[in-house]
Amino acid sequence: MMDIVGKRFWFFLISVLVLVPGIVSLIIFGLKPGVDFSSGTAMTLSLEKPMELGLLRQEFARLGYDKAMIQRTKEEAFFVRLREISLEEREKLIDGLAENTGSKVTVLDYYSVSPIIGMETVRNAAIAVIIASIGILLYISWAFRRMPKPLRWGTCAIVALLHVVAVIMGIFSILGWVRGVEVDALFITGVLAVVGYSVNNIVVVFDRIRENISKGISRNFEVTVNSSILETLSRSLNTSLTTLLVIVALYLFGGVTIRYFVLVLLIGVVAGTYSSLCNAGQLLVVWEKGEWGRFVSWLPFTRRG
Numbered sequence: 001m002m003d004i005v006g007k008r009f010w011f012f013l014i015s016v017l018v019l020v021p022g023i024v025s026l027i028i029f030g031l032k033p034g035v036d037f038s039s040g041t042a043m044t045l046s047l048e049k050p051m052e053l054g055l056l057r058q059e060f061a062r063l064g065y066d067k068a069m070i071q072r073t074k075e076e077a078f079f080v081r082l083r084e085i086s087l088e089e090r091e092k093l094i095d096g097l098a099e100n101t102g103s104k105v106t107v108l109d110y111y112s113v114s115p116i117i118g119m120e121t122v123r124n125a126a127i128a129v130i131i132a133s134i135g136i137l138l139y140i141s142w143a144f145r146r147m148p149k150p151l152r153w154g155t156c157a158i159v160a161l162l163h164v165v166a167v168i169m170g171i172f173s174i175l176g177w178v179r180g181v182e183v184d185a186l187f188i189t190g191v192l193a194v195v196g197y198s199v200n201n202i203v204v205v206f207d208r209i210r211e212n213i214s215k216g217i218s219r220n221f222e223v224t225v226n227s228s229i230l231e232t233l234s235r236s237l238n239t240s241l242t243t244l245l246v247i248v249a250l251y252l253f254g255g256v257t258i259r260y261f262v263l264v265l266l267i268g269v270v271a272g273t274y275s276s277l278c279n280a281g282q283l284l285v286v287w288e289k290g291e292w293g294r295f296v297s298w299l300p301f302t303r304r305g
Helices: 005-028 053-062 087-101 115-143 150-179 185-215 221-253 256-289 292-298
Strands: 040-047 069-074 077-082 105-113
Touching: 005 150, 005 221, 005 256, 040 087, 053 069, 053 077, 053 087, 087 105, 115 150, 115 185, 150 185, 150 256, 185 221, 185 256, 221 256
Parallel strands: none
Antiparallel strands: 040 077, 040 105, 069 077
């Protein structure tokens, strides 16, 4: 029988190695805020005639918007983000583009965010994540109230979920530094969706552990947890694989406006599946055996001599 729980420290080490670069990037660079979290204007423009992306960027620069971020969504449509502009400035920009390119320009979508609204969005997003975390902790603690120390189960689930969120934020921080990837309201939506997905996987594993404890398959808690993870392994992997196929299709063909949202889901499903199978149950075992000190001393960079 495969001993997944017996290799728990290796799984924890992998998690630490994945987290460290992202945390360092978050400390140094943070997340690059999009229009939703800072002042700015976003719009989708449709051009009557086909045009190269590079030429369109030149036209924006000629009109005084050299820092505009422009991405092609389809053959004749472009998604544009730039500094906050008024309706009059927008009309002047559209008229200038039409005149310079000799093509009719149509605004398909447009919204503007002020600095005050941006800060309010950040605050509301933080509150939403905190409330969701507290709700998950209380729910899992209540669902496993018949188990010894039910709060421990909820806490381990939250730690596993925080690992998933930290991985997403770390990768987006690195991508923001390297590729200019921004986070917006859809980023928060994606994170919360991933948290919900990961909670489902963790509850499935925990529920099987509870069933096997009730059946008394072993007096050894570590053996019970390992058997439970193996019993849910194929189900979790199959569910994640089918979900990933849909997400990859959305990422490739869903358009640029939802690409970063889909990227959150892609990273989150992979990290969530790993965390539910390799972290959550193992955390219960470590807590049950009081092995936190042993894990810290086991880490390569904490050894002496």
